[in-house]
Amino acid sequence: MLKKHMILKNHYSDSVALMRIAADLEALPGILQATVIMATEANLERARAIDLLDELIEAQPNNILIAVSTQDANAAAAAFSEVEMQIKNLSSNKDLPTTIEPEAKSILMSVERNAELNLALISCPGEYAGAEAKKALNLGLNVMIFSDNVSVREEVDIKNIGLDKDLLVMGPDCGTAIINGLPLGFANVVTDGPVGIVAASGTGLQQVSSLLSQWGVGISQAIGTGGRDLNAEVGGISMIQGLNTLLEDNKTKVIVLISKPPSNDVAEKVINVARAGSKPVIVCFLGWDDKRSDDLVQFARVLDDAAEFAYVKVNNGNVPQRRNFEINCGVEEFDHNKDQKYLRGIFSGGTFCYETQLILSDSLGPVWSSTPIDQAFRLKNSWISQEHTVIDLGDDEFTQGRPHPMIDHRTRHERILQEARDPETAVILFDVVIGYGSHANPAAEILTSIEGARNIAAKENRHIDFVGFVCGTDRDPQQFTRQIEMLKSAGVKLAESNSKATLLAVSLIKTNPVTKDYK
Amino acid sequence: MPDLSNKELNITNVGLRSFCENIQSAGGSATHLDWEPPANGDSEIGSKLADLVNHKKIEVANDEAFGRYLAANPVLAGVGMACENLPNMVGKTILHAGAPVDWRDMCGPMKGSILGAAIYEGWVDNLVDAEKMADHGEISFDSCHHHNAVGPMAGIISPSMPVWIINNTEHGNQAFTTLNEGLGKVLRFGANSPDVIKRLKWMEEFLAPTLNSAIQKTGPIELKPLISQALHMGDEVHNRNAAGSSLLIKKLVVGALGSDSTQNEIKEMVSFISGNDHFFLNLSMPSCKAMLDVAHGVPHSSMVTAMARNGVEFAIRVSGLSGQWFTTPAPVVDGLYFPGYSMDDAAADLGDSAITETSGLGGFAMAASPAITQFVGGSPADALLQSRNMRNITIGTNSQFTLPALDFAPTAAGIDVRKVVDTNILPVVNTGIAHKEAGVGQIGAGITSAPLDVFVQTITPLHKSVIY
Numbered sequence: 001m002l003k004k005h006m007i008l009k010n011h012y013s014d015s016v017a018l019m020r021i022a023a024d025l026e027a028l029p030g031i032l033q034a035t036v037i038m039a040t041e042a043n044l045e046r047a048r049a050i051d052l053l054d055e056l057i058e059a060q061p062n063n064i065l066i067a068v069s070t071q072d073a074n075a076a077a078a079a080f081s082e083v084e085m086q087i088k089n090l091s092s093n094k095d096l097p098t099t100i101e102p103e104a105k106s107i108l109m110s111v112e113r114n115a116e117l118n119l120a121l122i123s124c125p126g127e128y129a130g131a132e133a134k135k136a137l138n139l140g141l142n143v144m145i146f147s148d149n150v151s152v153r154e155e156v157d158i159k160n161i162g163l164d165k166d167l168l169v170m171g172p173d174c175g176t177a178i179i180n181g182l183p184l185g186f187a188n189v190v191t192d193g194p195v196g197i198v199a200a201s202g203t204g205l206q207q208v209s210s211l212l213s214q215w216g217v218g219i220s221q222a223i224g225t226g227g228r229d230l231n232a233e234v235g236g237i238s239m240i241q242g243l244n245t246l247l248e249d250n251k252t253k254v255i256v257l258i259s260k261p262p263s264n265d266v267a268e269k270v271i272n273v274a275r276a277g278s279k280p281v282i283v284c285f286l287g288w289d290d291k292r293s294d295d296l297v298q299f300a301r302v303l304d305d306a307a308e309f310a311y312v313k314v315n316n317g318n319v320p321q322r323r324n325f326e327i328n329c330g331v332e333e334f335d336h337n338k339d340q341k342y343l344r345g346i347f348s349g350g351t352f353c354y355e356t357q358l359i360l361s362d363s364l365g366p367v368w369s370s371t372p373i374d375q376a377f378r379l380k381n382s383w384i385s386q387e388h389t390v391i392d393l394g395d396d397e398f399t400q401g402r403p404h405p406m407i408d409h410r411t412r413h414e415r416i417l418q419e420a421r422d423p424e425t426a427v428i429l430f431d432v433v434i435g436y437g438s439h440a441n442p443a444a445e446i447l448t449s450i451e452g453a454r455n456i457a458a459k460e461n462r463h464i465d466f467v468g469f470v471c472g473t474d475r476d477p478q479q480f481t482r483q484i485e486m487l488k489s490a491g492v493k494l495a496e497s498n499s500k501a502t503l504l505a506v507s508l509i510k511t512n513p514v515t516k517d518y519k
Numbered sequence: 520m521p522d523l524s525n526k527e528l529n530i531t532n533v534g535l536r537s538f539c540e541n542i543q544s545a546g547g548s549a550t551h552l553d554w555e556p557p558a559n560g561d562s563e564i565g566s567k568l569a570d571l572v573n574h575k576k577i578e579v580a581n582d583e584a585f586g587r588y589l590a591a592n593p594v595l596a597g598v599g600m601a602c603e604n605l606p607n608m609v610g611k612t613i614l615h616a617g618a619p620v621d622w623r624d625m626c627g628p629m630k631g632s633i634l635g636a637a638i639y640e641g642w643v644d645n646l647v648d649a650e651k652m653a654d655h656g657e658i659s660f661d662s663c664h665h666h667n668a669v670g671p672m673a674g675i676i677s678p679s680m681p682v683w684i685i686n687n688t689e690h691g692n693q694a695f696t697t698l699n700e701g702l703g704k705v706l707r708f709g710a711n712s713p714d715v716i717k718r719l720k721w722m723e724e725f726l727a728p729t730l731n732s733a734i735q736k737t738g739p740i741e742l743k744p745l746i747s748q749a750l751h752m753g754d755e756v757h758n759r760n761a762a763g764s765s766l767l768i769k770k771l772v773v774g775a776l777g778s779d780s781t782q783n784e785i786k787e788m789v790s791f792i793s794g795n796d797h798f799f800l801n802l803s804m805p806s807c808k809a810m811l812d813v814a815h816g817v818p819h820s821s822m823v824t825a826m827a828r829n830g831v832e833f834a835i836r837v838s839g840l841s842g843q844w845f846t847t848p849a850p851v852v853d854g855l856y857f858p859g860y861s862m863d864d865a866a867a868d869l870g871d872s873a874i875t876e877t878s879g880l881g882g883f884a885m886a887a888s889p890a891i892t893q894f895v896g897g898s899p900a901d902a903l904l905q906s907r908n909m910r911n912i913t914i915g916t917n918s919q920f921t922l923p924a925l926d927f928a929p930t931a932a933g934i935d936v937r938k939v940v941d942t943n944i945l946p947v948v949n950t951g952i953a954h955k956e957a958g959v960g961q962i963g964a965g966i967t968s969a970p971l972d973v974f975v976q977t978i979t980p981l982h983k984s985v986i987y
Contacts, residue, residue: 016855016891016893019963033858033859050858102904102908103550103553106552106557106938106941107531107552107572111531117530117531118530119531120530121530121533121549123532123534123535124554125556128562128565130569131568131569132569133569134570134572135941138572138573154566166520168523182528182530245520245522437541
């Protein structure tokens with residue numbers, strides 16, 4: 001073993017800095033032990049004590065002594081040049097102190113930094129989301145909880161705190177909202193205007209706000225409540241709070257309420273609040289038949305109707321100028337063969353899937369689904385369609401380990417190809433949801449699937465019709481018109497809304513000469 | 520009714536970063552949180568924590584506790600004998616650092632130190648007998664903290680040891696610490712050889728009276744101004760005390776020269792203190808203890824009033840949960856080691872000196888001490904970041920202790936257990952590292968963090984105390 005040392009004269013460095021360098025030296029190949037010290041008597045004593053110095057050395061207290069034990073003289077030389085460089089760096093490393101503030105770690109921290117905060121958008125895993133929401137409320141912030149998997153008990157707790165503190169609680173499982181014109185979560189960029197929306201359905205909210213915006217009627221606020229809000233356990237706390245908020249909001253002239261059918265008690269509670277107000281309220285509890293429509297409270301069975309009724313209220317009885325995509329869709333080509341009898345609806349929006357089932361059961365009869373309205377028609381295997389089938393690929397069953405189909409089209413792509421292989425498929429119906437949060441160019445993805453499907457069908461001399469609609473606006477990053485043009489150019493038969501698209505698909509099934517006999 | 524219409528939305532985003540970016544690109548104002556599940560992912564405790572955020576009772580209690588801490592005025596009143604000054608210091612009592620720990624569970628340095636103290640007290644004259652005495656339960660052990668005292672490293676205080684007497688003139692409480700023996704082979708690192716005992720005896724018989732006469736001549740010395748000045752001279756008064764020690768000796772020399780002490784006694788005193796840059800540590804520690812003890816025991820308060828390590832467990836006390844220690848296994852410090860030593864040789868984290876961090880000094884005041892910033896990654900910028908970061912877990916700041924490098928910003932002080940658990944930002948502690956075997960002494964120094972677990976433990980009892 002060799003013991004080597006080097007002396008740097010007239011250098012002073014703090015011992016801590018030198019210890020750091022010594023630690024680096026010991027990591028170099030071939031160095032057994034190293035010390036880097038100011039050569040004071042006490043320090044030299046210490047170095048001798050661990051047997052690093054075997055010769056008398058002449059060093060002054062203001063010298064830096066580097067001593068190493070090694071098997072290899074070259075390693076020692078390398079170590080010494082490393083030290084010289086590092087010691088020079090000690091004095092030349094003059095980066096200015098960093099001024100970039102690290103991101104806040106808690107809601108409290110962000111409030112302490114910015115007293116102007118007024119809303120927390122929470123999308124962390126569900127088991128923690130309730131606690132984050134409580135913190136936000138305790139700090140005086142409104143909350144939107146995008147996360148799901150929050151227990152009903154916790155949901156009720158949180159919503160009661162919100163009521164108590166006069167703070168808005170949107171969610172849990174609230175996918176979308178538009179507050180003061182700002183799209184939150186999955187939302188569309190709509191124009192500002194007189195219609196306020198409270199919705200327990202994310203895609204329902206997107207459909208109505210987008211249609212109105214396309215027709216030139218803006219949105220004041222679109223408040224989400226989360227899908228469970230109108231269940232008996234939660235009792236519509238958020239919908240009633242949201243409704244009351246809009247009734248008092250000066251900008252809001254007409255209100256639209258959207259939900260899947262609530263329990264009767266909750267429905268009556270909500271309707272009573274609407275009746276007690278002084279603004280027209282359109283109530284769209286999907287499929288809800290209610291004959292009590294009047295000037296103040298008007299019932300709409302589907303989303304498209306809700307949007308149209310709101311338009312009519314705002315425009316003193318005038319109806320919206322509908323965009324007639326159907327003209328270009330070539331309905332005359334009834335070239336399905338005799339086995340092609342069925343409709344397959346492949347959705348990314350849960351509410352669209354639900355609404356389509358409503359319309360189909362009125363017009364075509366039984367519809368199978370993995371999320372059926374009528375439990376008797378639950379698909380035996382969600383991954384395999386039978387007869388008329390509509391599925392929501394956004395349902396948990398399909399999203400295990402994969403992002404939502406509005407972001408990641410792989411599951412939908414595979415399913416469309418699978419439907420194309422089925423000789424009984426006549427029409428494939430799909431939704432394209434754009435806006436913040438969605439895929440950057442969903443039409444392009446769908447077109448790839450359609451091309452693949454057509455190739456499969458063509459080999460067996462079949463023609464499959466594709467029917468779709470785009471939910472969104474021209475101000476969305478993906479641009480409504482651009483998406484429509486792409487789909488149109490690929491021969492997709494387009495409608496303005498989900499319910500119109502569904503009716504179009506029904507007409508393609510019903511008017512097909514071969515399938516006419518069916519029914 | 521909630522009213523949003525008059526206000527521009529200003530959003531904090533917890534979870535998916537893309538939501539924040541979407542809001543920004545839509546022209547809105549949003550900031551993203553660097554969020555992680557609080558309380559080590561224990562959602563039940565996380566939910567209790569949520570109830571405590573901005574809870575009125577806790578906020579009021581913390582204002583009271585923190586106010587007391589700020590108002591405290593520790594003053595050096597003299598040097599006396601432990602058994603004559605510390606409460607309940609009767610019989611063969613030996614005090615140690617950290618939370619209470621049984622003799623058989625103690626770490627090497629603490630045991631070594633206790634054996635030395637038994638010889639020093641004259642209870643036995645050799646280590647074998649000393650060990651028998653301890654084994655037979657003839658010595659009562661207790662935490663320094665239970666006797667208004669704190670001790671660095673092993674923190675051993677035996678009855679006839681001299682102690683600094685600190686009076687809090689604002690609230691009337693006292694705090695005590697032994698005199699610092701210097702570096703190398705010293706009792707606080709577990710050394711107990713005859714020369715160590717000899718030095719302790721000399722400190723008792725010559726140094727202590729000389730110091731006391733000097734103090735009696737100068738009159739009580741206010742310690743906050745001294746600490747504050749030391750911060751401006753490059754100390755953080757935990758791992759670096761060069762400035763504080765120099766300032767102290769300036770005061771003492773004048774007093775000593777005017778006292779009855781002999782020329783030789785004064786010379787020895789001056790030379791001892793001059794040779795020990797850590798001398799002031801044993802005054803910064805009891806000053807912090809005096810300030811924090813008055814903040815202890817305010818019902819509902821979530822303020823940490825002590826962080827202490829006994830070489831086996833890291834422990835904290837919380838103001839509103841008095842009478843309890845919250846403990847977890849002490850970490851081994853990943854620091855910088857003297858040549859010939861590594862982490863394998865190190866005792867687990869040890870000593871009451873984290874009382875300085877609890878009081879907003881030490882690691883919390885790292886920005887004051889560029890000379891030792893190598894411990895925190897190398898550059899003064901890291902030290903500044905560290906001092907600023909601690910602001911996120913404290914109740915407030917102490918404007919009596921300011922940091923020149925941060926534009927004289929006050930130090931962060933009054934650790935709030937809720938904020939630690941909510942942010943997972945851990946209090947930093949600057950510390951020396953003892954060899955795990957008794958008697959070897961200090962083998963390094965470094966920085967460590969208080970373990971999250973002790974703070975997590977406080978949430979359930981705190982929740983119970985405020986939510987019925």
